Every structure is written in C-alpha cells, then in structure tokens.
Amino acid sequence: MGDNHMSVRRFRRIQHPFSGHVLDLDPLLYGNLDQWPHLKELVQSYKADWLKDERKYGHYECIPPPVFEQQIFEGSDTDLETELRLSTRHATSEDMDDEEPSTSGRQSSTINSVPAQKHLGGPPLPAYDPVFHWVTERAFIFGQRTSELPASLSPRSEYMFISGGLKISVKLVSLNLQAGLVEPVYGTMCLYNKDTREKLSEDFHFRFLPSDFQDEASGIQRRSVFSLEAASTAICLLIQLEKHVTEEAGITPSVYTRKEPVHLLEREKQKLQAWARIMPFREPFAWATVPLFDATVTGGVGGFTSPSSPLPQLILLGSGLMEGSLDSDERLVAGDSKHHEPRQHEPVLVDVPYFNRVKENYTEETLLDPKRLTHKPVKATLRLEVERLSGGDLETDVLSECGSFNGSIDGEGRETSMSRHLQNGSAGYTKGGFSGRSIWSAGEKHGFGYSASGGSSSEFGRPDFKAVEFRTLSKGEPLAQILHCLYIYPQSVNLSKKRNLFIRVELRKDDSDIRKPPLEALFPRDSDSSMQKYGHSQVDISTKNPHFHDEFKVRLPAVLTPSHHLLFTFFHVDLQMKLEAPKPVVVGFSVLPLMLAVQYRLDGTLPVVKELLPNYLDENVKQKMEFLDEGKVVFRLRSRLCSSLYSVNDKIRDFFVEYDCYMLKGSTTWGPELLEAINGLKNVESSAIPQFLQPILNMLLRMIGDGGETLQVAAFRAMVNVITRVQQESTDGGDRNKFLVHYVDYAFDDFGWHRDPVYPGLCNVWRSLARSKAKGYRVGPVYDDALSMAWVFLELIVKSMALQQSRTCIDNLPLGEDLPPLQLHDEVFKSIGQLYDCLLTEVHERCKKNLPLAKRLNASIAFFCYDLLSVVEPRQVFQLVALYLDKFGSVCQGMLHDCKLNFVRIVSDHDLFLELPGRDPSERNYLASVFVHELFITFDHEDPGMKSKAARMLAALMCKHEYDLRYQSLDDKLYIAQLYFPLVGMILEEMPVFYNMKPMEKREVLVCVLQYLHHLDDVTLIKAWQRSAAQTKLFFKLLEECQDLFEYKKAGVDGLIGAMTLAEQSTGPIRYSEKLSPSVNISLMEASCHDGRWSGPHATPEGTSSFWRRVSPQFVSPTNGYSMTDTVVQAQAAAAGKSNTPLRTTLHPLLRHKLELWEENLSASVTLQIMEVMEKFLEAVAAGKVMTDYVKLDCITTIFTGFLSRSQPLPFWKAFIPVFSKLFITHGATLMGRENDRFLKQVVFHLLRLAVFRNDSIRERAVVGLQLLVRTSFYYFQNIARLRVMLTITLSELMSDVQVTQTRMDGQLEESAEAQRLRKSLQQMGAESLSPHLLEECGVSGSPLEVTPEGSSEDLWHWSEMADLATTLLKALDAATQHALLSPGTMTDKYGMTEGFHGLAWAYAHVPDLHIMWLLYLCDAHQQNQSWAEAAQCAVAVAGVIMQAILGQKDNVWGKEHVEALCQICPMLKGAVVGEAAAAEVEGYGASKLTVESAVKYLQLANKLFVQAELFHFCVDILELIIPVHKMRRAYGQLSKCHTSLCSIYESLQEQESSPIPFKDATYYRVGFYGSRFGKLDGKEYVYREAQDVRLGDIMQVMGNIYESMVIEGGQTLHIIPDSGQVVAQDLKAGVCYLQITSVDPVLDDRDLDIRKERKLLRSARVTSQVFDRFLFDTPFTKNGRNQGGLEDQWKRRTVLQTEGPFPALLNRLLVVRSESREFAPIENAIGMIETRTAALAGEVEENDRLDGDQAPRLQSLQRILQGSVAVQVNSGVLGVCTAFLSEEPATRLRSQELQELIAALLEFMAVCKKAIRIHARLIGEEDQDFHSNLVIGFQSLTAELSHYIPSILSEL
Secondary structure, three states, X not given: OHHHHHHHHOEEEEOOOOOOOOOOOOHHHHOOOOOOHHHHHHHHHHHOOEEEXXXXXXXXXXXXXXXXXXXXXXXXXXXXXXXXXXXXXXXXXXXXXXXXXXXXXXXXXXXXXXXXXXOOOOOHHHHHOOOOOHHHHHOOOOOOOOOOOOOOOOOOOOEOOEOOOEEEEEEEEEEEEOOOOOOOEEEEEEEEEOOOOEEOEOOXXXXXXXXXXXXXXXXXXXXXXXXXXXXXXXXXXXXXXXXXXXXXXXXXXXXXXXXXXXXXXXXXXXXXXXXXXXXXXXXXEEEEEEXXXXXXXXXXXXXXXXOOOOOOXXXXXXXXXXXXXXXXXXXXXXXXXXXXXXXXXXXXXXXXXXXXXXOOOOOOOOOOOOOOOOOOOEOEEEEEEEEEEOHHHHOOEOOOOOOOOEOOOOHHHHHOOOXXXXXXXXXXXXXXXXXXXXXXXXXXXXXXXXEOOOOOOHHHHOOOEEOOEHHHHHOOOOOOOOOEEEEEEEEEEOOOOOEEEEEEEEEEOOOOOOOOOOEOOEOOOOOOOOOEOOEEOOOEEEEOOOEOOOOEEEEOOOOOOOOOEEEEEEEEOXXXXXXXXXXXXXXXXXXXEHHHHOOOEEEEEEEOEOOOOOOOOOHHHHHHOOEHHHHOOEEEEEEEEEEOOOOOOHHHHHHHHHHHHHHHHOOOOOOHHHHHHHHHHHHOOHHHOHHHHHHHHHHHHHHHHHOOHHHHHHHHHHHHHHHHHHHHOOOOOOOOOHHHHHHHHHHOOOOOXXXXXXXXXXXXXXXXXXXXXXXXXXXXXXXXXXXXXXHHHHHXXXXXXXXXXXXXXXXXXXXXXOOOOEOOOXXXXXXXXXXXXXXXXXXXXXXXXXXXXXXXXXXXXXXXXXXHOOOEOHHHHHHHHHHHHHHHOOOOXXXXXXXXXXXXXXXXXOOOHHHOOOOOOOOOOHHHHHHHHHHHHHHOOOOHXXXXXXXXHHHHHHHHHHHEHHHOOHHHHHHHHHHHOHHHHHHHHOHHHXXXXXXXXXXXXXXXXXXXXXXXXXXXXXXXXXXXXXXXHHHHHHHHHHHHHOOOOOOOOOOOOOOOOHHHHOOOOOOOOOOOOHHHHHXXXXXXXXXXXXXXXXXXXXXXXXXXXXXXXXXXXXXXOOOOHHHHHHHHHHHOOOOOOOHHHHOOHHHHHHHXXXXXXXXXXXXXXXXHHHHHHHHHHHOOOOOOOOOOOHHHHHHHHHHHHOOOEHHHHHHHHHHHHHHHHHHHHHHOOHHHHHHHHXXXXXXXXXXXXXOHHHHHHHHHHHHHHHHHHHHHHOOOHHHHHHHHHHHHHHOOOOOOEEEOOOOOEEEOHHHHHHHHHHHHHOOOOOHHHHHHHOOOOOOOOOOOOOOOOOOOOOHHHHHHHHHHHHHHHHHHHHHHHHHHHOOOOHHHHHHHHHHHHHHOOOOHHHHHHHHHHHHHHHHHOOOHHHHHHHHHHHHHHHHHHOOOOOOOOOOHHHHHHHHHHOHHHOOOOOHHHHHOOOOOXXXXXXXXXXXXXXXXXXXXXXXXXXXXXXXXXXXXXXHHHHHHOOOHHHHHHHHHXXXXXXHHHHHHHHOOOOOOOOEXXXXXXXXXXXXXXXXXXXXEEEXXXXXXXXXXXXXXHHHHHHHHXXXXXXXXXXXXXXOOHHHOOOOEEEEEEEEEEEOOOHHHHXXXXXXXXXXXXXXXXXXXXXEEEEEEEOOXXXXXXXXXXXXXXXXXXXXXXXEOOOOOEEEEEEEEEEEEOHHHHHHHHHHHHHHHHHHHHHHHHHOOOOOHHHHHHHHHHHHHHHOOOOOHHHHHHHHXXXXXXXXHHOOHHHHHHHHHHHHHHHHHHHHHHHHHHHHOOHHHHHHHHHHHHHHHHHHHHHHOOOOOHHHHO
C-alpha cells in the first residue's frame, strides 16, 4: 500500500513488462522458491516491479516553442505590404494575470505581486536560442547521465531477445497449388543466413488445410515477428513445406510439378485425402528462400517497391527495409520532438512463385550445397505480407498509467490498411488485390486457393509469434523475460540398410522405468495445443543415411538434476495402404543427459542401442546394452540453450550454491566456501556476467548490508570487480554501461521493506577503503576500480536514501504536500563527508597529473550532490558544495578549473535550483550566488575555452528558466532577474574582463543581461543606477556593445542576410550564424545531415514532408526536391578551410529562411529592449532619481545614434517616436546645445533618410521627428535659425546617398521615386492640416507641438516658419534633382552644368559654407569653359558672401558701403541673407571659416579673372576694396602690388578707349527653344553671353552639338530657324524641335532705344562700367510677306529683351523675362538710317575737336566714316532714299511732317559731311591729297544729285 502512494510522491512503480505474461515454464517457478534463494532472486529479477526515480534525471516541462513573425527591416525599398502591418493598431494584451499562486513553489505572500509591465518587445532570449532543448543542451555536460530505457520498454525492441533495431513481420496470406490444395500442407519459416548456412531464429510453424480438413480448432496464428540486429543481403526467409508422407505406389509429389496446369483427378484427390487421414507422419515436400534485403534478386522482398515508400518505382524496397530507426531519433532536430512523426510502413504483398521440390532430405547446412541435385520446382505460389515494424507497431502503450505493459498487436489494424499487390512473373497464379478483412472472396477461395485458416479471420484475436533470434544468446546480455528452454536439432543417422526412419524426442526425469510417461516438456507446433510429451521428426523415406532438419523446443525443469535426460527413439514405418494406420517399429534408442545438453551450443554424436535396460544412465548398465549394428550406427545431433535461469559458467553456479547456503543457514554462520565463491566471481568471463548481473549485484549488496566487516569488504571488492568488467564490456564506448544504468535506475529497490537500507553499509565499507588508501595501506587495484566506477555506488547510495525517505514519510504525509528532506544522522553524514572529502582529494591530485579519471570522478561527485539536493536537507548539501569550493580555491589552472566549472554546471542543472532555498527574500540562494561568482571568475580565466564554456553555461541556464513551464508568472521572472542581476554589477566593476572576451562569448553574456533587464523591476534598476555615475556610464557601454553585436545586417560578404565572413567560417566547427546560440548551428547541421540521408537524385517532396514538418512546422514542403548530398560536403569543406563556399548557402531554403527569421527577431527584441531601458533612464533622470554628471548626455546620445544608424525593424519605429519625443521634451536644452551638434546632426540626417523610404508609416514618423526637433528649437531658442542651417547641411549630405534620378524606358532621366517621396515628406512637414493625423498615427499623445515656456502663455510655435523651413529644404532638393538630371550631358552642355551648380549654390544660400562651396564649383566650371567674366563674378559672389557675414566684426575694415560697391559689380548679391545663417554656427560649418583673409583671397581671384576677361573697369573697384585691408594691416608689400596692378589696369583702360575700333567685351545671342524634347526649356528664350570672337555660325554649331543627340534619341529631328521673326506655335511641325538663334545687342543707355538709329551704330565709343540686362535686335519685313523689299516697302520690327539679371552674371545665359517689340514704317527706317550716319560722323568730328595729341588714330576713323558717307561708290544709299521718298509719286503719299523730317535729316547729314571734309583737309598730309580730292568730288556730286529733290540744298551748303 505504501509503495502505491510512493509512486505518486517520487518513485514510479513500473510493472515488469513480462510479469503478467503466462509463460510455458516449469510450474515450480510459479511456486514457493524459498528453498532455492538464488532461484528466487533470479525469478524476482524478471517479475519484480521496477522503481523509477522520477527526479533523478530532472523534470522539465517546456512551454510551447516560440512563434516568430517575419521582421521587415526598414530600408529605402521596404515592401509596401508591410504598411498594413505597421499602421494597423493592434490591441496588445501584454498584461499577464498573476493572481494565481506561483507554480515554482514560492509563496505569493513573501513578495508583493508584481504589476504587469508594458514592454516594447518580447524577451531576447527566445529569439537567441529558439531551438533550446533541455536534453540536448545538458548532453554537452561532461559526464552527463542519460536515462537508459530498458530494452523491454524501448521502442526499438519489444523483447530483449529480439534486440535488433530492425523488425519484420511476416503473415502468410495464401498458398496456391497449380494442381489444387487437396491435402494438408504444413511448414516452417525462419530467418536464414545463406552465407554461413545457419538459422538465425527459431521456426515458426504454419499449415494450410483444405476445406474438408478444417474445424473450429484448425485456425492458428499466421503472423510472425522476426528481429535482426542489422540488415544484410545474405539474410532471407527460409520457408520449408511438408506434407503427409507419400504412400508406396500411391500418388507421388510429382503431380505438383507438372508443367501443364492440369488439376488432379477426383480419384487422385480422394486417394490423397484418405491417406492423409490415416497417416500421421510427414515428409519434407518443398522449400524456398525469400531474400529480404537483396534488391538484385527477383522473387524476394528486396525486388519490390513499397506502396508507402516516398521513393519512385526505380528505388527498391531493399534499401527501405535496411533503414535503421531513423525516425525515432529524437535529436534529429534539436528539441523538436513534439513535431516528430514516425514514418508509417505499409505492408508489402510478396508472391513466392515457385518452390524447390525435396527428393532427398537435408540439414540446414546442406540445404544450399551446390552439389545437391536440383529437381523440377513445385508449381505453387505462396503469398506473404511483409512489413518493417517501427516501435509504435510493436507497442501501443509501453508504459501505462499504472506501469503495465501491453505487448499485444491489433492485427485488424494491419489488415485494414491498404497494400499494393506485388507480383513477380506469376500472373497466372495470383488473382485480385488485398483490402479489408477478407483477403479472398468466396469465389477465389474455392476457385484458386485457400487461406491458411479456411478464410476465417479468427487469427485477428491471436497474439503474434515472436521468434527468438539466436544471435542475441551469444552476446551474454540479460534477457528481458524468463526463458528456460533447449532447442534440439537431429542431424543424421547412418544405417546398414534402407529404412523409412523418423525420430521421437522426449524428456525424462529419471531412468528408473521406461514405462513411466515422460515429462510434458516439448512445445507444440500448434498454438492451440498444450505442452507435449513427445515430439516426432519428419520421415526420411527409403534411405540408409536419413537426414533431418526438424527443430524441437524443450522446456527445461527449474532445477536440473543429473537424472534428467533426453531420450531419442528411432522408428521405421511401413507406408503401404492398410485398413488401419501403420504402426511404427522401434529401431533403436539414444540417450543424452540434460546436464550435458545444457551447454550454449552442442554439436556431437550419440551411440544407438537396440533396447534400453532399467537404470540405463548408470555406467555399469551402459556396458550391458547392445549397440545397433555393433556400434556402427551413430546419431548426430545439435542443441542450443536459451535460458535466463541457468548459467553455463561453473563459477557463477558455485556462487549461487554458496549464496543459497548463506541465506538458508543464516547470515551469521558462513564459512570460507562463501568467500571463495565470492572471490571466484573475479575469474568469471566478462561476457558471462551481464546475463545474471542483477541477481549477482542484489546478492552482493545484501551481503554488504547484512554481513560483518570481512564479508562486507569481500562483497564490496567483488562488486567493484563485477561492475568494472561489465563497464569494460560496453560496446557503445560510453562511461555508463546500459546494464548498470538499468540496474540502478529500475531494478534496485533496496530490498523493499524487508531490510535496512544499504547506503550506511555501502558508505562505511567504501569510506574504510578510502581511508586505508589515505593512510598508505596497500589496497590493490580495487581502489582505482572503485573510483572509476564511483558513479554506480554514489547513485546506489542516493537511491537507497530516497527510498528510505519515501517509505518512512509516505504514511504520515498529507495529500498534496512534497516529501520533507531526509535528515541524515550525524554519523552517517560524517561518514558521507569523509568519503566525499577523500574523493575530492583524489580528483584534485589526479587533475594535477592530467589524468582522464579525474574528470569522470568529478562528474560523479557533482551528480552525487545534484541527487542529494532532492533527498536530504539542502543545507547539508551546501556544506559539501562549500567543501568542494574550498578544496579547489578561486582561480585554478587547467583541468582543475575545468572540473570546478563542470561541477557548478551540473549542480545548477537541478530542477529546484531556484528553490534552494532562496524563494524567501530573507534567504540567500547559496547555489545561485556560487554560480554567478564562479562564472565571473571564469570570465577572467586565461584559457579562452573556459570563457566560452562559462558563457554558454550562463546562456543555457537562462534558457532553461525562460522555457520552464513552472516559472512563467511575472513574480517568478522578476525573482530570476533579481537573482542573477548582481552579475551585471560584477561586470561593470571589472569591464576589462568583459572586453577581453570574444564576440561570441559577449553575445552569450549580453543576451542574458538583456533578459534580466526585460523582467527586472524599475526600483531595482534605478537603485543600480544610483550607486555610481561611472558605473552607470559603463552600463550604457554594455548596451552599446549589444547594439554592435546583435545588429542585423541586411547583406553579408556572400550576399546573405546575417552571414559571417569567410575567415570566420573557415575555422572551428560548422557555424551558420554567429548571432544566434551555438545550439542553433548544431541543430541546423543535424537537420542538414539528416536531409542529406533522406535526399537523393530521385527524392521527392512527399518523401521529405515529415522531415520538413518537424524542422519547420510553419512552412509547407518545398515544391522541388532539395538534395543536401552535395551541400553537406561543401559545408564540411568550408569548415575545414578547403572551400570558399559560404556555409549558409548549403542550407535548404526553408532552413535558411528560418535562420534569417530568428536573426531578425533577435535583433528586433534586443533593440526594443535597449530602447525600453533608455526610456526608463530618461524618466528617472527627469524625475531627479538618477543624478548624472554628463555634460553632453553622451550615454544617451550614443545609444540613440546607434538606433538611427542601423537598420531597424518596423516595430521599432512604431515605438520609437514616443520615446524620441520624451527624450527631447526632458533633455532638449542639452541636446540642442552647440556641444551636441554632432549628435543632433546625426539625428537630423537619419530622420531625413527615413523620409525617403517607401513605407508611408516610416516616412510619417520621420516627419513627426523633424517637427519635434523644430518644436524643441522654438521652446529653448525661440527661433529655428540653427536648426534650419543644420537641416540644410544635412540634406546636402543626404543627397550624395539618395538616388534622385532614374532612367525611363526611352533612356532619358527622370526624377526618381526616392526624390518624390522625400519631396512629399518635406511637404507634409510644413502642412499644418496633416499634423494632427501624423501625431496620432505615431502614438504621440497630448499637444507635443505646443511651445509654451514656463511662466508664459504665448505659444511660440509658428507654422509660417515651419512652412518656410520646408520650402527651403524643397528648394535644395529641387536643385539637387536638376543638377542630377543634367549631369549626363555635362560633357557637351556647359550651360546646363553651370546652371546646376548655380542652382545648388542659391539653394544652400542659408548656409555660407555650402553656398561658397557650390559657387567655387561654378567658378571652376566657368574657368574650364574659359568664361572668365562669369568665373570672376563667382569669385566676387564668394567674397560678397564673406563680407556680408563678417560685417560688424572687430577686425573688419569694410562697411555697408563697401558691400554696396561690390553689389554694383555683382548685382545678384543684393538680397542675399547670410547674416542669420552665419550666426547659427554648426560644428564643422559657420562663421569659423568666414574671415577677412578669405574675402581678400577671393577678391584677388576675381581681379585676376576680370583681367583675363579684359573687363578692367571692374578691376579698379575690386582693388579699391583690397587696398584698405592691406593699409590697416600695414602689408606694404601687398599694397605695392595692388598699386602696380592699378597702373597696368588704367593703362589698359586708356588703350581700350583710344582704340579706333570700339571695345567689345562679348557677343550676345538670343536662343529660343521650341519642342517637347527640350523639357523645361520648351517655349523659353535665353540670352547667351559668348566670347568676342564667337560668331552666329559658331553658336549655331554649338547649340546643334548639344541638343541634336538628345532630340534624335527621342525620335525627333532638330531644325534651326534662320531668321529672327516671330514664331507661331501652330506653324511648327510635329516631331520637330526648333532652335531660333538671333544676334542681339546690349542696351547701354536708355537713349540708345531711339528707334531711328541703326542697331550697329548704337554702341558708344567709350568704355562703360555699367552692367546691363536689356538687349535688342531688329527684324526687317514687308507687308507683302517678303523679308526684303525696296526702301519704300521695307518695314522693321525692333524687339527689346529683359533678362532675369544683368550681364556679366554668374551664368553664361539668362532667362528672358520680358520682351517688347514695335513695328516701324519705311520712311521712319529711312530717316533713322540718315540720322544714324549723321550721328556717327558728328561724333567723330567732336572727338577730333577734343583731342590735341596724336591724331593719327582719329584720322583713320574719320577717313573710314567719310568714305562710307560721301564716296561716289557708296553714296547711292542717300540717293536711293531721295529716289524712293522724294520723287513725285512717293512724295505725294508722305505726310508733310514726315517729308520735312526727311529733308531736315538730309540737310544735316550733308552739313556734317562738309565740316568733316574740312577737318580732313587740315589733318592730312601729302600722301592723302588724292584721297581728299576724291572725297571733295564725291561730296560735290552728291550735292548736285540731291539738288534735284531738294533745291534749297545748294543755298544751305
């Protein structure tokens, strides 16, 4: 009764799997065995219940594995589908219900209930180790114990004697004979090895009966289960058929070998049936072998395809049957056993198409002898159903709730499964398929064949036949059930004459009377029959040397005596038909004593006697008996023993005998024979011990517990010897022999309630041996053996204690309470302590010698403490732990420290590690403190391997807590966090220790630190921050390390997410990820290797579907087969450094995807956890709870910079803006200060970068972040000047990273989507109407943009300034976009390139540095194009920007008047605002670079460039600005250079003014653009300023080169309009682009706009310093549509153009902003022509009157004008005017005013010509007299001609 309760508390009582089985054993074994104590012990070892300690190997219930979602990391190409996920607001229920008591054992009243905290993300540990598996992880502990499931309970083996991992069931379905089944056919089936020609299993008997022979009892079992250790092509099924012996002169078996399918005649049938009814004896009929695993042989199982196989038809089932139990490997995918689904093996129907006929009998050796004659095959087909069984097929419920074992099989379940009918060339003999219960229908049963039991399904209720595998008997392993039998194999008999011989076998108790019946000891061949007294062999007909292949199974008596013997009787039988059955005649006898037969294998001969005499076993009687044929007849036979009660070793039998004497006589009286028998066990062969291991150990332990000191020592030494040799016989190479583990874990029960516990005696005798060794006594090798096998004794001691604890407390323990700890007596604990100390000493000494035994012994000691924690008072165990730590010190070297670390790791793996005691705050968890302290010491160890091991220990233990089902409440998690949080303080105190660790080790530690922070309460965390500001700063250094080490990189060196470098991949074990736990790499490696075993060239998705469900249950099977055969090789080669193939590429795509999923979630959880800690810190600092001495708050800024500079998942941005808002609300004054410019600039940069992304939600958060920065600037500075500068600067830097253009389908560039999104974000930034929606979407509550300082009610927020800021940024974006769009044509389009630089310069006008930078770029571009005037203007602009910025400085010599003077040179400087921007200095930018020296430098550059442009009048003004600076600084050398330069400039000016040819600084052309291919230029007009020597044809060629290729690429043509007439859009052709190029003249003076003067003579002869922005050109036309006509028809249109700025400018071309034109009549044109010539000649006359010096230059100019006015050959112009307008008819059409104006103009012209001729006469010399004469003649002639039109001209002149 107590035992039943005991199983509930700690021990589980497991009924022995075969204790309830009814076995065919000697009835004595079921009775009272007190007279045979050893036999009782043997029987009990197979019947007694097992006691399993449920706490020994730990109890761990894991929560469901974490389910991760795909993490989309932000990027410029983030998928739009993630928008829905981010923007949708989920109602997260993160508050956990903690009202229920803690499942961990802590009382809820001791610690206040922890309120649920709202976390930003989940804990990081599950993502770091998502495949954590407790069993797998603890397997890496050195010396780790593993629970060995007994063979009888193992899914791999239902019976120990069926120990192979491969099991095959065979069911006989039907037998079809071509001649028809008319007589009974019997047979046997067994496993047979064709190579060695031996049977591998016992025979399975079956029969096929015709319908006439069937009755209710005729059904027998038809399914047999065979077991094999391993598959082999030589193994087959041997099927042997027999029938009733053939009648002499009767129907011979040859009727079954006929070729033609002729059935037997009715007479033949009746004769055969009549003979079968009277003849009880049988003869061999036929035989066949069915290969099981040889796919090359047809007709066997290996030649057929399994219907359930995932392999295609070309893959044979042989390989399928040879598979091991791969599916039962729980560690295939680490920890994923819950998804494990074993493969289902469907049965295979196999037809055996023919049998070999037997004419001469055979033995198992001669069966396949090639010398045997072959005969015609029997025309028969035997149908088998073959199936490879898995563990689930053999046992449906191995361990039930009460521990019972169910070994039955539901045969109906096998029958109802669909199988495929397989045939092999026997279509004529097989019909139909197989489905349901009935294999054959009624028609098939009667027409073609008969089932084995007449078609009945009665066999479904029968147990299966489990055939014994003989090879297990030779291993010397313990059998799982009681077997006590002997197999007899008669081989042959040599006779003197032919006989029909058969043999009868019987077992007799004695030889007193042959008439007494024998024992019922022979197993029947019919399962419905009981034990038989006799067994008969087959009849070998008419032969002198009969052979036999029969098998007789004999049940042995429980107690063997010398009188037990086997009697063989030889009979001859007459085979003629008579009225009654033939009576056999005795030929002779043979006798085999049973004591001789019970050897493992007997192969010998026996003599044959004619008759037996009484007492024929007596030697004297034997001599009196007569041998048959004078002793020539010899009977050859074999036997095979199969017994778990009888040992063939005489030493063991002697020990059993002496043990019986010891137990029967009493433990106090024993003699030396017992000691001799005990010591004799040392001489037993090692292979013979395991079979009787349990009873031997029980007997020795009984002597250790009951005997005196001498007997205890002898028994202990014998026990050490026995277990040592058993351990040495381990075939698996493990440190713990499975038989010893089975004994300790299951079989040992400390003798129940009947005796005192064994642990005191065991401790005492072991301690005595250890102390003797310590005193220097010689103890022999047994001491070392005891140390090597210490784990056995220590576990026995603990189990004995635990059993005592359970048995003593079970009755008085209230229901529902745990067992109280066992209080060890002082003497016992002292004994244990002394033994423990001795063992520690041995470990310490052997570690110094680097002996491997030290580590094994250390592990045994550690597990001893581990086990004691569950049994005895924990504080007593703490004393042992403290003794261990004292012995090993603090920092040990080499193996010592490794042992100590392993000890701590084992102890910390205890189930109640957190409960010892520690759950009450008043108590300190001693083990946890030891664990933390030892880990930190190891972190400082010099051995890198130790550091890695310690880090892995920490992470594994944290994973164990995290996944433990018991510790899922908030109270539990808080307690765990508080328990390990001191480790963080240790690290902060010794940061060099942390920095010396490798990255992988840092990750292990940091992920645990983050786990603590996730569950830690705010109070504890704030207290840690309050200790020291320096440590707090180091704390945030740890968080920075977390950011670096857990960063998720979107692309590695191999293009794979999170991939490692090749250098890291080429060393050490195979690693697929450096970010995740090492267990992930191991799991992936195992999964890959497994996939390689299951994959192949013909693999299909269906074949691997179960595997992928286990590995990745969230995904379906891959659509294509994926073979890992090659990739695993690549992975191993890469790990060995032989290949550069990244390991991650070798993974299956699903595995790779899952790996990336884990890495994504790890990075996300780490980032969110860090941000959560930052939020708590901000709140604590703002509330004054934490004092900081950080001026720049660098601990915060560095973390936030790390956030923004790394790729983050979308959930991060969802939680970021509220924290970001809180940061700047609480610490805005510090963060916006100049000392934090670098941080603020980085924040601005990344916010602008986010504004480019495709995801709307991310862009919205970027906009809100920028608005929050503006709000902070308003709040603390009441303006946004500095922020404006910073935003502009940052935007310029961002433009280098953003691709603002993209190529269209036609090859042209257009604005990219990134630029469009950035523009949209900047527009949202200044949109007041969108702000409330954006703030709500980003989770910012309240009025975050309200700027109301303390003590004021005025809101400082101004949306107008916000809009202006957005406009400024948009201008910069537009300029950058335009510059990028023009960049591909910059090689030919110099105008577009310079305009791009100009746009950027003025877009960044608010930032002097950027403004100057782009102006200098523009200046360089102009210099490359040799546009010196424009380059000089750029230099002037730079100097002007600097001068404006430094106005008012102390060392400045310039004032506003000087700036105004500079604006006269460069009018574009007017209106530039740089003062505010210069005052808003930003780190790296601003007034620090704006100095007087810089301004002078650029003024000098401008002077140089103006000189090159020959615009000397500008140089004078510039030098006048430079000279005051040199005067103030007394730079006399520079002053001298300036004055020298002035002299040369004045001389150049004088030269220009005195030149007879008017100075022309440049030419100007108007260019109009018409066509869609011109883009933004379409429909616009520009004025181009070109060099002096550029003519109209040159500019046309340049324009054609620039735009022709662009137009042609668009599929259009380019046409240049030759005239300057007005362009009408409707008249232009489609698909043609037009350029209109016209030469224009600048308007220097408003007087020059007089319409009467010709354009070419409007320019003044004097050099002017004015700039100009108006231009004109004339266009002649006629009213009749022609461009040219006579003077009387010629009209003129004068057009005046107004540009957007004056020339010279910063650009070569300026946009025409206004155009005015007027048409003039022909008379006005004529008057204007005359007045123009008059004005030119009058000007020259005035100039000659003014000059008194050298007049040669002026004479030449005068001669040129006079020659063009009064010479005879050119004066037709004036005469033409008179002819056109003063002749009679035209004159009548003129108005009087017009006529008078024309006459007055002509008279004035002639008067000026006359005066000029006079001056010319005074100036010329002798050489010009002829020229002068010609002029006079021409003047007179012109006057005479004019007098005809103007008669008064003669009087006027």
